[in-house]
Amino acid sequence: MNNIFRYTSPLSGIALASDGEALTGLWFDGQKYYPHKLVEESIEAELPIFAQTCKWLDTYFNGKAPDYIPPISMQTTPFRKAVYDILLTIPYGQTMTYGEIARIIAEQQGIERMSAQAVGNAVGHNPISIIIPCHRVVGADGDLTGYAGGLDKKKTLLQLEKYSI
Structure with missing residues (x-):
């Protein structure tokens, strides 16, 4: 239960x-x-x-970067787990693009390319929002795109981290 x-x-x-x-x-x-x-x-x-x-x-x-991550456990696919592991490396107040994550996954898997859309789907299904910082993922041009919690929350979270939007 x-x-x-x-x-x-x-x-x-x-x-x-x-x-x-x-x-x-x-x-x-x-x-x-x-x-x-x-x-x-x-x-x-x-x-x-x-x-x-x-x-x-x-x-x-309260506008501060926590210095630990609570223990987390997810029932998910190996691909999504790989994406979430990359999200956990994005520093407080910084962002990464879906394409950058796709390139990292492709390199890890030893393949030529990975779909940024597949990465976006995984990011959108993140079961542990905020702590696994899917709000720090932006479009190729830096635009705020997609957030399961709503773009208004994504913008507010990034502003809270003092990220320039």
Whole structure:
């Protein structure tokens, strides 16, 4: 059974999910791919992982870069895991393009090229928003494109990190 905890951010409510040990999900209320059934069937709980994640979020929403990542666990494909691992390397206040991520994946897999659209699909399905910083991924020309939580939230998160938009 999954455990759930509600966090109130300056942008909207956030649902946190855990298997009891690690964070398995973090979604803005109403975001695209929000797992309504999972949230409805989960048990509300106060767990150490939720306290640790709330501390991380409090630090983040106070305009500071947290100095740790709470334990995370995801049930996902190897391709998506590779994309999320790259997202975790994007420094606070900086961005990377879908194409740059695609080039890294292609290099890791020893193939000539990888589709930026495939990367975009993986980024869009990120189950642990903010902590796995999918909001730091931008279009080839630096434009803000796609964000499951909404472009308004993506812009606000980047501004919070003092990224020039």
